[in-house]
Amino acid sequence: MSQHLPVLIVVVPLLLAPLAALVGNWKAAWIVAAAASWWAFGVSIALVRRVLAEGTISYEIGGWAAPYGIEYRIDLVSAFVAMIVATIGAVAIIYARTSVRAEVSEDRGALFYSAFILCFTGLLGISVTGDVFNIFVFLEVSSLSAYALIAMGQDRRALTAAYQYLIMGSVGATFIVIGIGLMYSMTGTLNIADLAERLPAVADNRTIPVAFTFLTVGITLKLALFPLHLWLPNAYTYAPSAVTAFIASTATKVAVYLLLRFFFTVFGAEFSFEQMQLDKVLMPLALVAIVTMSLVAIYQDNVKRLLAYSSVAQIGYMVLGISFASVLGVTAGILHLFNHALMKGALFMAMGCVMYRVGSVRLERMKGLGKKMPWTMAAFVGGGLSLIGVPFTVGFVSKWYLVQAALERGMWPVAAVVMFGSLLAVIYVWKVVEVAYFQEADPDDDIREAPLGLLIPTWALVIASFYFGIDATTTADIATRAAEVLLGVGP
């Protein structure tokens, strides 16, 4: 049994997804979805522990040996990303029970949970597979179900947001397939480890740089790196709250993982950063994303949209870390992947609580909520502090590593931009805090604290974001070792 865990983390949820649709009743479907998420959560923890103890796990599907069969290959990076996805999924499903009931009509409940499990499965699949075409298939599984989930938002603009995401996401995925096809035509293999071995011999050919370019554009589209982020703000704003919280903290993170996997493992850091000079593209884009998207966030009246723009800026931080192509930089990127998942999950969940009670997340409707929904707004402040990067929060840990990585390269202006980004975060977080705590509420409406079913998952993430901010040794250690695996240094 335990040697089959690498595949069971994907297969069990995949089989439970149609079951959730078939049971028909939303309560039963929720139980199925919760079982799938918590199963994957348990397995992902077991996988991380095993990888830490024994090193990379290789699993041959159906007993067909790699590179001919499909191999599931789990190294520390895959295990860590799978754990992030599974953790957020396990928390989000608890949250969804109350939130989705309020925001999605009951007859669609079962289908909602079925799509939720599929999206979850796809994201897990991307992180554990060792086959590039398998990555594309899982990418489409997760994306297609994500489009459907977003379209279930209450606002009719959710439909146009989902359509826009569908068009841009499909273009991104198609670019990735073109890149994979061109690599296959030069090497005749789809296995990641095998590709990494064979690519250097044919890298002088023009086909490989073209494949590299297609993959870069495709992945950055999925990643929502500025200026390919246009699908993200609408999708996050109009999706049901539970979906926003789940997708914001997992989908783009898995795209960051793809970036790491392709550029470091498949092509190798030397080809990506010295021959193709990827850092000269990624670093300016990341810096522009951090500054401009934080500025745009300041001018938003809808808090979910504000957080969405802030997400694009935060993706800038992750990509910035990766663009240093040093152990410290990649460590910062991977750490921020985990940290941002926690804080953005908490923030979007807090907004879901507001949505549940107030029915809107526009700033003018949030006056005086600090008194009426103290726990919800306290959670928002907790997540907001992390977003700014105040000490003793996870945001501080990742920024600390990021600034160190910049200074290690002697790029103090880059470090300054990171600091400036934090300053902008102070402004947009304060904007919400000011309205919620310092403006008088309308005395007529009667708004109570959000139910426990929403508060407990929200606070679980807030507490985690403080816990890993105070004691970052576990996460920083895993991230450093993962970065060493990617860059091929160390054990």
Place this chain on the structure above:
Amino acid sequence: MIALGLFNYWAVILLMMVGFYTLIARGNLVKKLIGLNIFQTSVIMLYVSMGKVAGGTAPILVEGAEHVVYSNPIPHVLMLTAIVVGVATTALGLSLVVRINEAFGTVEDDELRDESL
């Protein structure tokens, strides 16, 4: 002559650009989806051309027929998956368009933008 010999690939590039252009330039949501479809189909052609070996046949073992040249079946099989993905994407896209039409009364991009404000 080499340019003519790569006829398939010229067709791939043409289809890809036609599809991509339609996807970007057209304002009608259904036309955009058709563009996306053409774009994805060009990739299918790219893979199939890649797997074809000149003079090769389908990779089926037949008794007595030795030293037969086979085409590479893997890219062809991969495209079965891509076709399924393409169909699913189109179906989902079209159903979204139907619901957009119900909710907004239009499927034109510029009118939708005015409606959304």
